[in-house]
Amino acid sequence: MNSILDLILRLDCWLLLAPLLPGIINKVKAWVAGRRGPPVLQLYYDLARLWKKGVVMSTLASPAFVILPAVTWVALLSAAMLMPLGPLGAGLTFRGDALLWLYLLALGRFCTAWAAMETGSAFEGMGTVREVSYAVLAEAALIAAVLTLSVQSGSISWVTMLGPPMGAGAALLAAGLFIVLLSENCRVPFDDPNTHLELTMIHEAMVLDHSGPPLAAILHGASMKLLLFTVLLVQAVLPMSQLKPLAAGAVLACGVLGVTVAVGLVESLLARFAFRRVPLLLTTAFLLCLFALLVAWKGGLA
Amino acid sequence: MNHAHLNLLIGLAMGLNLLALGTSRLPLLIRAMSAQGVILGVMPTLMERPDWRVLLVAAATIGGKGLFIPGMLRRAMRTVQIDRELEPLIGFVPSILLGAGGTIAALALTPMLPLLPEHANSLLVPGALATVLTGLILLIGRTKAISQACGYLILENGIYLFGLLLIQAMPLMVEAGVLLDLTVGVFILGIIVDRIQRAFDSLDTRKLTALHE
Amino acid sequence: MMYEGVVVGVAVLLLGLAVVAGPWWPRVWLGLTLAGAAAAVGAAVVVLVTGNEWEWRSGFLIGGEGLHVRLDGLSGLFVVLAAGVGAAGAVYSLGYWAERQYPASAARSRTWWSGMVASMLLVVTLSNGLHFLIAWEAFAVCGYFLITLEGEKPAVRAAGWLYLAASHAGTVCLFAFFGLLAAKSGGWELGPMRGDASLAPMFWLALAGFGMKAGLFPLHIWLPSAHANAPSHVSALMSGVAIKMGVYGIVRFSGWLPLPAAAGWVVIGLGAVSALLGIAFALAQNDFKRLLAYCSVENVGIIMIGVGASMLARGHGDAPWGRLALAGALLHVWNHGAFKALLFFGAGSVLHATGTREMSRLGGLWQRMPWTAGLFALGAVAVAGLPPLNGFVSEWLIYLGLIDAVAGKQASALAAMPAAIFLAMAGALALATFAKAGATMFLGAARTKPAAQAHECGNWMLVPMVTLAGICLGLGLAPVLVWPALERAADVWHAGCFASVVVPLVTLGWVQLGLAGLMATAGTMLWRKVRANNLRRGPTWDCGYAAPSARMQYTSGSFGGLAAAWFGWILRPQRMLRRVRGHFPAEAIRLDRVPETMLELVIQPLAERVMQLSTAVRRLQHGHLSVYILYVVAALAALTGLVLLENVP
Known part of the structure; x- marks a missing residue:
């Protein structure tokens, strides 16, 4: 009974709170620019509207075009179930779940890419190529971060990895993970979610042809991914295990809010980078995580 | 000795090395170099009980490396109106990877060196090696005269870090002498940059090969 | 018995x-x-x-x-x-x-x-x-x-x-290996001989000989052209099984012989390099069978990472993570056999239906050959190491071994750390590679006539593909069933010395099963919802362009170009370009080709140099008897001179 309650609470947390994040980011951007901006709950309205709409499917596309967004969404939701939520712990935890988590994100990427290529549109090809190529570098950074956390905690399961204090490497890890967050969620300076030019987009270019409920699944999945990365970033850097449960919950919530606002500020203050500069930034993220790993390793030896 | 703080500062300097390697903008390169100079200047005050000599050196280093020389370079940059984009011979990603690899190698190799026990836990030696390497990569991999000057200065920062190992034993004269040499060097460079610019309409050192006759 | x-x-x-x-x-x-x-x-x-x-x-x-x-x-x-x-x-x-x-x-x-x-x-x-x-x-x-x-x-x-x-270059090494082994151990009988430490250097001969067959990175030169040009069922056997004979040799003899201290480091390093560069080469290919062939180099690299890690563990007091890595490597032997055979069969049926191996001449095949497309997609998910299929399970085991090694903070961590990072990058590149292969071959619009007129393959070809796909799924969903077999094989490799490790394979199996079920359910539900909401068919979004054509789609070259450019230092792509010029432009051409770098830019120039040298030496051999006698006299004189010189005090 208790576990069912826990599951429902957790699902609510991920499913209902995730669409809040893009709303907050947009609000911050509007606030910096001195506009009123869309309401914070805009994405919820969009999702509800899309869910009721019909779908136009390209004549070239197979049924996978509709099915794969659902698969992606399930992959992201499962990844969310593996991610601990402060005092709540994770929905499911076992040795090596961090690796499953990484590969679930990869599965989501593969399905999105496949669905994007279904239509044979050159724009979607463009977005797909960028997404899967930049992910190579982001993946290197992520695995370095996972290694750092597991060196720090001597474990390879999120619940124990995300507890202990990080020490000096925390700043490096935070910076590295923040860059990866921006890249994996296609935010400025990697991608401009608000642009109207297909040539310069990554994620948005991939989902151009989607409409109706599949698009709703994609948008909701993307917001869950953003929440996933913010939660990871906050818990990786802050010593959650040393706090009392209530305090940990509060710190987590504040941290997530802080990171979201930071994303919004970055988007307000920076312009999108030229695509040839992207590998450099991602390499930097990888090196930051790598040096965090070395610091953790050295710290353990001394 | 305040090891933790010192190591943190050296770590920052190492981070600035990578920034210098990764940036494609000349002003940022100069800024990274000058920040490194300031950090290096603070270090002696952490290592020694700050008497007047140490403070003098610190002040001179901060003033020279952190303010004066970068100021000169900025002025040179402004007066000859050069393009602020760097043109790399070694691309930015390869050079930053080289720099990181060199830093890791320096960290890994330092325990093999015959060092005094009190330096064993310090990042001074790997930091110095990494900084020297960064300077060399900049010297080899960038074409503009000013960016090469930055390479020289970062190289010198590395030598300065080595010098800090001997801060008790060595009179500060050597460091002062090096600093003086550099200042003169930058003066001359400022003049040469101006001349090159007038002669070639460019600051690309590759074009100096045209001088061979 | x-x-x-x-x-x-x-x-x-x-x-x-x-x-x-x-x-x-x-x-x-x-x-x-x-x-x-x-x-x-x-x-x-x-x-x-x-x-x-x-x-x-x-x-x-x-x-x-x-x-x-x-x-x-x-x-x-x-x-x-x-x-x-x-x-x-x-x-x-x-x-x-x-x-x-x-x-x-x-x-x-x-x-x-x-x-x-x-x-x-x-x-x-x-x-x-x-x-x-x-x-x-x-x-x-x-x-x-x-x-x-x-x-x-x-x-x-x-x-x-x-x-x-x-193959014979490798066999020469093996002749030397077995001959020396027989000479040193006193007989041709094989078996555990770990006691005799003087046998350790022989491992390098075995590594060279078997590594050639396995297609480890610098030795893989024969592999792409052989796998691409062979008939597809042969490619499947070559790639799925034959190169594993090399893996068998390395695993077998590293278990039986004493190992030199550096063996684990070298093998894990070779594995990591093979994994990353193999898949980078694969990404740059335009011929889908060559792509699959290079992907085999990657997978052998992954296997070797696991094997190398277990060798390292043997040198570190039989650390239990060695067992994990070895079990992962051995499972990957099976997995790669299953999904690579499936992919080559799929490639074969595409080749059979269209007659071309150029991905950029295909496209939109899913309409004509839905079974092949679906099975190829399943194989692609498996080979990219994605859950819930089998490729993930073996990579997961290898990762667990590597990460335990890193967390152990011994010297071997310095090998395991880069290996884990290379493995992750190889995984992401594999994803890109197979997204590219699947998408350019099966999705979008047909680019040429043969692709538009393709036909589904017959049952003789379909049944084995379905079976292999079933095996991929089965190994992914119920990995716990094969764990005892893997443990047994690991025990044979290093009898009973590795401490037993607890692996949550049961949990993983249930999770994978749950995932597969949830994905199927969610997919069906969404499809139903879409049907209920009214599904219309329309043209692809073309940004207002009036006359889109199938040629405008992303091709294999344009898909791989971005990431492959990062590996340009080793891929050395060759390009022929004639741009569109003038008011009445002539035909514009752009040809991209990625050579087999090791073969064409290292070994062939070297061989040419050797040939030149031997041609020069051959001038001595001209058939004039009198001159031959002169050689003999000259040689005698030289020898006499030598002897005399030696006698001079």
């Missing part, structure tokens, strides 16, 4: 009969091959389940040596692989290389096929150095004849020749 032995004997006998029956009666041949394979699998499964090794020494002499056969956990693992893929390929070949279409070579294909499967079974079970070499040679030669089934094409002949040359 005898039971398994009799069954193995029956298996080899049946395959031998199949060799004889092959040319004349295809159905009889198929029956015999399947029965032989089933017998071999049965025997190996018994060994893997019960853990009873079967060993048989006979007084029957071949080449003066008594026959010695051994079927233990490690052999059993490879017997299952060889017999399984051998059987699947046999069925496939009846449809793919049918008598009607290839009257000249279909009979040869069948004969050599059975011969190859039988000789591979012998390679992994024979336990006498001399007989091992004979079986090894037979297997290599069978491979050559299978690759050159279409010997009338020059490209095929060249590929076969390169294969034969490279």
